[in-house]
Amino acid sequence: MKINTLIGAGLIFALAGTAMAQQPSETLIQGGLIVTSTGRMQGDLRIRNGVIAEIGPNLTAAAGARVIDAKGMLVLPGGIDPHVHLTPIRTATSMKGSDDYTSASLAALAGGKTTISNFINQEPNESVETTLTNAAAVVKKQAIADVVLHYVVSNPKKFTAADLETLYKRQFTLKIFLMRPGFDENAVAFTKLIGQAGQAGLLTMLHCEDASILANTHERLFSEGRGQLKGQNFADAGPVAAEEVATTRAMGISETTGAPVYIVHMSSERAMRAAEAARARGVPAYTEVRFIYLHLTKERFNQPDGPTYTGAPPLRDKSDQDYLWKAIANGSGDVVDTDHVGYTRDEKMDPENTITKSRNAANYLQDQLPLLYSEGVRKGRITLERMVALSSTNPAKLFGMYPKKGTIAVGSDADVVIWDPNLTKKIRDEDILSNGHFSIFNGWELTGWPITTIRRGEVVYQNGKIKAKAGSGEMASRHHWERP
Ligand SMILES: [Zn+2]
Incomplete structure (x- = not known):
């Protein structure tokens, strides 16, 4: 302190x-x-x-x-991180470690990133236009790095085609969570929405873990007395099957609607293989590898500081790690970034945390590029050009900033x-x-x-x-x- x-x-x-x-x-x-x-x-x-x-x-x-x-x-070229979670307006219940655009900018700039991002939630009683305008005003006040924003739709029935056009016009991206129970409850509406987003020119970011498999697995673990963040409980709470099946589903949605999708924080060989197979068929699916899976495996959860390593999906096996390094080297991995959330160590280690309330992710913005360089480029796993592609050029292209950003030209x-x-x-x-x-x-x-x-x-x-x-x-x- x-x-x-x-x-x-x-x-x-x-x-x-x-x-x-x-x-x-x-x-x-x-x-x-x-x-x-x-x-x-x-x-x-x-x-x-x-x-x-x-x-x-x-x-x-x-x-x-x-x-x-x-x-x-x-x-x-400056690093671009399209996957960052911030709390720009603090409330009484805000985490001590939550970053706003200013504190996240400090960490990003010190870590070689010049563009960061944030996710803006759908507000049930507010027009999309108003939500976007308010969000942009906070960026203008707080940011030091430049910023891209994504809009999270939780209720597709309250989101119209006109709203999609507004998102496109205002230069936002769409984000949808397959892992939330609401996805299956509204699966038809969400599938339609992803299709319409593609027609409106938008790329949709998808969190791919299957909600029903997760819910059932969590219930079983709690009934076995394994709800605490101890040993391999958290790893078992996010099985690879849940990620693989949701990724496959996302590929099917993209294939049948023609809409481009961007799978966030891919962590496993099986999910990556599902995306690779779809890409080989010409499905417009793009992949993000969250950097911690390149550097850490699930044995970390056995350490006394195990809870600091939680994130969704959980850390995986060494074979997954090896596969992801290959994927980012050979081009089936498009982006490497953080999924940053600014929790403190105390917040991550809070004994109240459980497998379902684990305060996922941590503050990573400052470390990610040096890790990719030191562990990736210096150890011969990826070339310097590939590092630039993964951390700057590709996100610039996918999020519509290239060639203004993402290159030196x-x-x-x-x-x-x-x-x-x-x-x-x-x-x-x-x-x-x-x-x-x-x-x-x-x-x-x-x-x-x-x-x-x-x-x-x-x-x-x-x-x-x-x-x-x-x-x-x-x-x-x-x-x-x-x-x-
Ligand atoms: Zn995230």
Whole structure:
């Protein structure tokens, strides 16, 4: 707690001290290795008025330009995380660790991500237009990173074709949970809605776990006295079969409606194989691998801190982990991101938590890209270009931001991360800027870290300090989704 307070104070000092510093209209990044999803080149990058103006060897700095020496560094497009859960407006019942757009931006920018996201819930007594307008107003006030928003429909009967057009026009995405009991109660209406969304130009995000299998499994575990977060209870509460059957169902919905779907947080070989088989038939289905499945397996639940590892679906077996690494390397995995929620360690370890009230996920925004680089690129599991595709280019395409975001090209937003490939550093709780203020990877030593993050031309993070203020982030401008 003391440490957190100190960090908070240091951060405020940094904000007050530097945020107002005038940003030069031109920045020249010299001598780095510029990497996109399709290749790499040694060269310089000229940024003017927030946009990439020129790429080439030996560029000359204009008078008054800020020059950044990037010799020996990687120059990457800013990370894009389309799966983040935030609590922008705190209430009396808010979790201590819940992040708003500001605190999530701090963690994201320090971790090499320049665009984050959030999910907005359908409000039963409010027009969709009003809900979207209110949500965008909060982003404008709080964000430092840029933001994409998704709209969660829980009652498809109160959601019209006109509402879908509003979502499309206002640049939101649709999200539906197959794991909620309400899905099966309204299965016909939800299936129709996904089809209509596709016709309206929207990509639909789907949480694929089968509600009836989950409910029955939970009832059995509770009756056996296995409701607590102990041992393998949580792993058994989210069986692979539930994920596989819901993923298969999603593929069927996509295949028969023609609507594109995006399966969030895929965790198992069997579910991934279901998606791969559908893709091989030409089904427009896209896949997101939540990063923790690449780094952790279900044995973690046996540790004393086992409850900190909960998330839906639960951690899986080593064979699943190996399969997911292959999937993200060979292209059947499209996106790697976090499913971030900013809980504190105390909230995750609360003895009141159970297999059904487990406070799923944790704060991950700051660790995910360094883990993907250190464990993926450095260990030869994926190429640097593939890392850029998974964490920037593909999400930019799927969520309608490419090529403004997701690449380094003339005319693109200057969302750029300068990455030191040889910096070795431990993940430490006390460095975590999310309100969660801890990491499930505390103590892991990684090589390769972002040292400078630039968002639309503004240096927003440098050497451990955030240099921009809340309200400088924007709703990312979006258009029709495209396939990666
Ligand atoms: Zn989620």
